[in-house]
Amino acid sequence: AVVSTQSTGxxxxxxxxxEAGCKDVEVEPQLLPISGETFNYRSAITENSAxxxxxxxxxxxxxxxxxxxxxxFNSLAPTNNRQSVDDTFRRHEREKILNYNDRVIQVExxxxxxxxxxxxxxxxxxxxxxxxxxxxLLSNKTGHTYSDSIRYIRLRLSFCLLKTILISIRGYRGNxxxxxxxxxxxFNLII
Numbered sequence: 538a539v540v541s542t543q544s545t546g547x548x549x550x551x552x553x554x555x556e557a558g559c560k561d562v563e564v565e566p567q568l569l570p571i572s573g574e575t576f577n578y579r580s581a582i583t584e585n586s587a588x589x590x591x592x593x594x595x596x597x598x599x600x601x602x603x604x605x606x607x608x609x610f611n612s613l614a615p616t617n618n619r620q621s622v623d624d625t626f627r628r629h630e631r632e633k634i635l636n637y638n639d640r641v642i643q644v645e646x647x648x649x650x651x652x653x654x655x656x657x658x659x660x661x662x663x664x665x666x667x668x669x670x671x672x673x674l675l676s677n678k679t680g681h682t683y684s685d686s687i688r689y690i691r692l693r694l695s696f697c698l699l700k701t702i703l704i705s706i707r708g709y710r711g712n713x714x715x716x717x718x719x720x721x722x723x724f725n726l727i728i
């Protein structure tokens with residue numbers, strides 16, 4: 538269930554970044570091999586075949602590259618139920634940062650952003666910052682207001698989570714992911 542949620546969220550994130558005008562958007566980019574670098578944490582991912590979910594240029598600045606990795610957790614699971622939702626988000630974001638941040642900074646010379654979601658539709662603080670920036674880029678490119686752009690992104694993320702949760706419950710029925718073109722649709726919806 539989590540794998541299908543991550544892959545759908547991954548594809549959606551890549552699609553949003555493309556719509557927002559980011560360059561060099563890649564899905565599951567392979568990280569450069571390690572050549573003698575040492576990392577601060579033992580939990581750092583050191584395999585040469587390591588991949589993250591999405592990378593893109595132009596999110597924070599025109600030439601800066603960002604790598605993202607998505608995690609979806611069940612906030613009602615026994616392992617997450619003992620903490621507050623905020624603490625659970627912080628824990629999952631911290632795990633991702635410990636695993637990938639040093640490698641992305643030292644080897645890729647880029648920035649890393651963990652995108653953490655709960656199955657109940659919430660997103661972590663870093664994901665909020667990331668998608669708010671994507672909404673700003675999208676509104677600048679399309680001419681729509683920022684509020685319309687962030688509503689559009691949140692709506693698509695909500696449906697993405699809902700779709701994948703339903704798939705995990707009843708199984709997959711239908712075609713593979715199809716790219717949604719926002720230019721063919723008016724997303725100035727009243728919700």
